[in-house]
Amino acid sequence: ITCLVMYLFAEFDDAANLLAANPDATTISIDEPAEIPKNQHSRLQEPGREEDDELLGTDDSDKTELLAGQKKSSPFWTFDYYQTFFDVDTYQVLDRIKGSVFPVPGKNFVRLYIRSNPDLYGPFWICATLVFTIAVSGNLSNFFIHLGKPTYHYVPEFRKVSIAATTIYAYAWLVPLALWGFLMWRNSKVMNIVSYSFLEIVCVYGYSLFIYIPTAMLWIIPQRVVRWVMMVFSLCLSGSVLVMTFWPAVRDDNRRVAVATVATILLLHALLAVGCLAYFFDAPELDTPAPIIPAHNSTGTTVITKSH
Numbered sequence: 001i002t003c004l005v006m007y008l009f010a011e012f013d014d015a016a017n018l019l020a021a022n023p024d025a026t027t028i029s030i031d032e033p034a035e036i037p038k039n040q041h042s043r044l045q046e047p048g049r050e051e052d053d054e055l056l057g058t059d060d061s062d063k064t065e066l067l068a069g070q071k072k073s074s075p076f077w078t079f080d081y082y083q084t085f086f087d088v089d090t091y092q093v094l095d096r097i098k099g100s101v102f103p104v105p106g107k108n109f110v111r112l113y114i115r116s117n118p119d120l121y122g123p124f125w126i127c128a129t130l131v132f133t134i135a136v137s138g139n140l141s142n143f144f145i146h147l148g149k150p151t152y153h154y155v156p157e158f159r160k161v162s163i164a165a166t167t168i169y170a171y172a173w174l175v176p177l178a179l180w181g182f183l184m185w186r187n188s189k190v191m192n193i194v195s196y197s198f199l200e201i202v203c204v205y206g207y208s209l210f211i212y213i214p215t216a217m218l219w220i221i222p223q224r225v226v227r228w229v230m231m232v233f234s235l236c237l238s239g240s241v242l243v244m245t246f247w248p249a250v251r252d253d254n255r256r257v258a259v260a261t262v263a264t265i266l267l268l269h270a271l272l273a274v275g276c277l278a279y280f281f282d283a284p285e286l287d288t289p290a291p292i293i294p295a296h297n298s299t300g301t302t303v304i305t306k307s308h
Helices: 002-021 038-045 047-056 059-071 079-086 090-101 109-114 121-145 159-189 198-208 212-218 224-250 255-280
Strands: 292-296 302-306
Touching: 090 109, 090 121, 090 198, 090 224, 109 198, 109 224, 121 159, 121 198, 121 212, 121 255, 159 198, 159 224, 159 255, 198 224, 212 224, 212 255, 224 255
Parallel strands: none
Antiparallel strands: 292 302
């Protein structure tokens, strides 16, 4: 041991003498080099994509999603499995509604609100409320437009409830299903594409429809220009939520495919808004004449009267 210690001191003395004679001499350190994470290296190369990478989610968000999936370990035929989809409190729902009404530029809705705990409670009741709001507001709008006309006889149109329910729920479920399948298919073609889960896409679409609830109430105003202005405003708000959510997921795909995907999403969203406004509020309503009921007087002659 004494010889080994003397040998080490001799080596250090030689190194000190070498540095004293030649300060520019190269020395070797036995410390382990610090490794630069790959993701940090890539961000140094492409600083402009740092924000986009954060929008798509990091490893921590993936772990959170994995842990969220581990909670849903019950068989799908049990009540506990579906109960997890509604395991959300009032503050979370209100926070997600606020995020859909006031979208923040550069912030991903899934990353910011949904990924930690996607739910079906908010989308289900938002769609149900929107169905009855559109149906009731459409009947009231028709009533106020023809109010005071002697030839008009008001008849509630309950069929509007079923039509609105079919339209809203079909859009809120079939469009996310088609988009989820498309993203999964493109993910097999392009490895850089990030696919959201079906539940996350349903959440985004469900909460994005909330802005149409107060808008449908204001559509009662019998001014066509005001209605269309409010529709465009609501479409811009809800459409921006969809664009900021799905554009980061398809931006690494072929440019034409990515633009066509986002354009299709906006087109379908616009068709829903325009269709609801045109059919339930701006559809031409024919005045319903009062029914003619024949009556007989005491002299035997027929008198035609109108029932009001």
